[in-house]
Amino acid sequence: MSQSSYAENILDRAGMSQCKPCPTPVDTKGKLSASSSAPYEDPTKYRRLAGALQYLTFTRPDISYAVQQVCLFMHDPKVQHMEALKRILRYIRGTIDFGTHLYKSSLQSLLSYTDADWGGCPDTRRSTSGYCVYFGDNLISWSSKRQPTVSKSSAEAEYRGVANPSFRRRMTEKSSENVGHVAIQNSCHGHDSNDRTVDAFGNVETLRFKRSHLIPFRVRDLCTNNG
Structure with a gap:
């Protein structure tokens, strides 16, 4: 396209x-x-x-x-x-001819990647997070957005960044089921975090903030309990 x-x-x-x-x-x-x-x-x-x-x-x-x-x-x-x-x-x-390519793929899994800076905006010190979601070999969703509040640490910025693609993947799974598509086989998430802030399939790391402490638990529920 x-x-x-x-x-x-x-x-x-x-x-x-x-x-x-x-x-x-x-x-x-x-x-x-x-x-x-x-x-x-x-x-x-x-x-x-x-x-x-x-x-x-x-x-x-x-x-x-x-x-x-x-x-x-x-x-x-x-x-x-x-x-x-x-x-x-x-x-x-x-790059006038660049676009999004869709390929026939035998894979029926969802894979998302995300990253976030910390306090990157020089005016508000809010962080910017971005993500992309693949269905099989095809990129189907992406976003780059400044976070709505200031994060107290890089760990909090990463937690906020990982929440949006997790919800997006779950919405894609539900939409696929509603239109009668073949069930998605698995769903996983990759992220870049030097602080090891997110471990969605295992133990949650020690939290370094207060107001966003529910986000990692919600993400883990989406990954392990199908929402």
Whole structure:
């Protein structure tokens, strides 16, 4: 599945049809901030382009994080935010034919991956979590989103990050059952955590926070007791 024509249209609207391609959609050396630079002169243009890019993420998981970041500042875009948005467009110019591929697969298992930073937003110190879910060999769901509250530790950020894909996998299992699809054989989850915060199939590690202490137990129930 590809939205190459739609991507070309976005580049035309931005006046960047002949721009120089960029190898990556985001600069990982720094974080965007609400007070990073002077206000951008045409906020309406910024909002239109950022909104259009959101629809492109329907088939382009590779730009989900970058688009999520620029959309955080649609209410008051700065010059630096527009430069970040243009970097995404330059990346799209070089990857115009990219999309999501669906393959015939004999596998009928769900596998999800997730990760989260800790306090990555320089303005609010909220963490950003992302996940992707595979059904067999096919990527079927993905997301990148800033967490709604500040996490007191990296462990809490990881717990919050692992909750969403766990619920998404369970919803997919239920939907598959409702439409009469062959039952999903198994469901598992992988994550990146230096603190060993999540062990959904075994013992839960010592909790390092209070308000989110129920999340790992709910995740473990979803994994072991089929919700």
